[in-house]
Amino acid sequence: MSQIIEWDSLTAKPGEYVSGMVKVAEYSHRGEISIPVLIVNGEEDGPCLWLNGAVHGDELNGPMAMRNLLPKIDPKKLKGAIIATPISNPLAFQARQKNTPQDSLDLDMQFPGDQKGMLSQRLAYQLFEKIKQYATHLIDFHTLGTPFDAKPYTVFKRVPVAKEEVCAVAEEMARAFGGTSHCLVDLGGKTNELPGNILGFLDVQCLAHGIPAFMAEIGVGGLIQNEMVNFGEYGILKVLKTLEMYSEEAEGIQPIEYPDPLTITARKFIYTDKGGLAIDNAPSGS
Numbered sequence: 001m002s003q004i005i006e007w008d009s010l011t012a013k014p015g016e017y018v019s020g021m022v023k024v025a026e027y028s029h030r031g032e033i034s035i036p037v038l039i040v041n042g043e044e045d046g047p048c049l050w051l052n053g054a055v056h057g058d059e060l061n062g063p064m065a066m067r068n069l070l071p072k073i074d075p076k077k078l079k080g081a082i083i084a085t086p087i088s089n090p091l092a093f094q095a096r097q098k099n100t101p102q103d104s105l106d107l108d109m110q111f112p113g114d115q116k117g118m119l120s121q122r123l124a125y126q127l128f129e130k131i132k133q134y135a136t137h138l139i140d141f142h143t144l145g146t147p148f149d150a151k152p153y154t155v156f157k158r159v160p161v162a163k164e165e166v167c168a169v170a171e172e173m174a175r176a177f178g179g180t181s182h183c184l185v186d187l188g189g190k191t192n193e194l195p196g197n198i199l200g201f202l203d204v205q206c207l208a209h210g211i212p213a214f215m216a217e218i219g220v221g222g223l224i225q226n227e228m229v230n231f232g233e234y235g236i237l238k239v240l241k242t243l244e245m246y247s248e249e250a251e252g253i254q255p256i257e258y259p260d261p262l263t264i265t266a267r268k269f270i271y272t273d274k275g276g277l278a279i280d281n282a283p284s285g286s
Contacts, residue, residue, distance in 0.1 A: 005041050005081060007130055012039040015075050024126040025119060033091065033123075038070045038084040046080025046245050050135035051236065052127075053085070055108045055142070055202060056099070057092025058221035062141025065218070065232030072250040080245045083134060088127055091119070096222070098145070109200040112209075128205065137173065137243060138213035140203045141232065146222035151180040151258070151285035152231050155203075155215040158186040162207035169212035170203075176242040177216055177235035180285045181262040231256045 005012040012018045017040045025033040053062035063086035070084055087093050088107070095101045105120035112132075113125025131138065144150040154174035158167050174182055187198065198204065206213035216235060219228030233253045240246040272278075 005039055012041040014041050015043040016041050017075055025122050035090050036087055040070055040073045040075050040082040042075050042078030042080050044079040047136040047243050048081045048134045050131055050138040051084040052088050053141040054087040054093050055089050057089050057097050059143040060224050061143055061219045061228040062232055063087055064224055064229040069233040077248055078246050109197040111200050111202050111205040135211050138206050138211055140215045142215050142217045143219045143221045148220055149284045152218045153179040153181040155183045159204055159207045160188045166210055166212050170214045173239050174214040176238045180258045181264050183264045230254055
């Protein structure tokens with residue numbers, strides 16, 4: 001993508017790394033609501049990989065992976081560009097909770113957003129308009145919730161309104177990223193997802209707009225887990241290599257590979273009719 005990338009006051013020329021804050025909305029007292037943006041703009045043409053994090057405010061490992069890795073990327077050796085929005089829901093992030101506290105909405109169910117809608121819908125609109133303008137590929141970082149435990153895994157989707165080749169590239173990216181398992185969710189069938197606006201997911205809307213995208217689930221919420229942060233950095237590098245954007249190593253990143261990852265095509269939520277305490281007899285990753 002050897003072109004100038006602009007977002008409000010941020011400008012990244014080819015061969016530059018820039019970072020700063022971008023206004024996305026306003027509080028009732030007219031104060032600015034801003035998000036951090038990191039851009040590495042390579043000197044050579046190539047894809048634009050968008051990295052998004054903390055769409056749920058308690059998911060910290062992905063944002064830390066972006067913060068650590070992007071300053072290490074040499075723009076002179078990068079083909080294309082990397083744009084990172086590590087904290088895409090600053091309100092939920094500040095409140096240390098999943099959903100936007102001002103309207104109780106899940107930001108990851110509001111895409112492509114609404115310029116005249118509720119606050120979360122406006123945040124989604126501002127973010128998605130820029131993603132559509134520049135991104136050719138996207139990694140959407142998540143974790144499980146704070147009460148849980150998990151090994152890293154990816155989720156890639158089949159979306160009826162998306163082209164088959166776009167979904168295929170998303171799967172290739174997900175498998176390159178790595179993890180203990182790779183989950184295929186076919187939105188053309190019974191998904192067994194939790195209730196909500198599934199079509200409003202960021203990765204689903206990207207796929208529908210021709211942008212290969214997948215979810216990287218690394219660790220648990222509410223914590224900064226150094227192993228998961230490192231795994232996220234390593235996974236990004238592997239995706240960059242798969243997209244033929246960057247083949248260099250990065251200082252301080254330990255390779256983590258999980259042999260023989262599973263492909264999961266269905267899941268089921270287990271509930272109980274009686275009260276009590278649940279005892280976990282199945283370790284994470286088993």
